[in-house]
Amino acid sequence: MRIKEVIVVEGKDDTQKIKQAVEADTIETNGSAINPTILDQIKHAYEKRGVIVFTDPDYPGQRIRSIVSERVPGVKHAFLTKDEARDKFDRGIGIEHASSAAIRQALAAVYERDDTPYQSEMTRDDLMRYGLIGHEGAKRRRDYVTKQLRIGYCNGKQLLKRLAMFKISKEQLETVVNAIPEEDKHV
Template sequence: MIKEVIVVEGKDDTAAIRRAVDAETIETGGSAINEAVYRRIELAQKRRGVIILTDPDHAGEKLRRLITARVPGCKHAFLSREEATHKGDIGVENAPPEVIRKALDNVKTDFQRAESEITWEDMIDAGLVVHPEAASRRMRMGRLLGIGYANGKQFHKRCRMFQISREEFIEAYRRMDEEEESAP
């Protein structure tokens, strides 16, 4: 059983989590999260710890930011859009059990006030910003680093939040380049 409580958006997400692992969840009911749900998340964080696993879409990322701002020290698990999409529908509920287990094995801890080893210049040099294919490159790097997709500014912030080391960043960049070279 996973010690932490996993925060998800809805009951279908809870069902998907339970197919993958033995864990308890808190359902937010989407991004219209209310005070009672915040209090349950705060209590879970104090007693057991919390892992946030939201949909890899705009609403899921907004919810992740809201919870993180309100409840510091949460852990984060990420799914890519590809892993969580079925017949055009994006959501945790669509991810296969092995993908959910992999995301939970690669949980990242939120270090809000940490300094980043990754500079904005590193982001430019890696083609993650100010590049014609920056969005798709951030999607691939986010998958390789286990921090999910975000716009350039948020991606840089996540590198800081999750204390991505320069070595991790360089290794992910190398792997991304290898994937591009081997693509047809």
């Protein structure tokens, strides 16, 4: 599998793991201390080939994702779940611990950030009705939904923003909510 866009990762271990899974070029941010020179490289790569931000499913990874998205609007996003990013010995969470199959799946399900104005049809009340916020088990239900939509784990407030950012329709969300395993459906 050849990826035409440049993939933004956190470090050299991530680059090695990506190159085991797919044929791609990467830019390493060297962790969350992302500097202006790296951001300029990412912007240049975006203008020439496009960019996919593929960071760890943790706070520093989300911080890098936000910084890059703000500086280079229009980048694409790939997400791993925490389970996919955990190695079998539970030594940590990160792309470097993911299987090649999980990496290929995440890259195949890339979301393109589209900054054109989009009025989401989803409301906070919808999330309440679906049991994704304000209910016992909401965190577990959100975890299932975000894994299925491959938008990265988020809290209720972030969920509403990500649904809008990735233009996920109410119908798409309902389909995933209706597929929640029976033991998690009771609100």
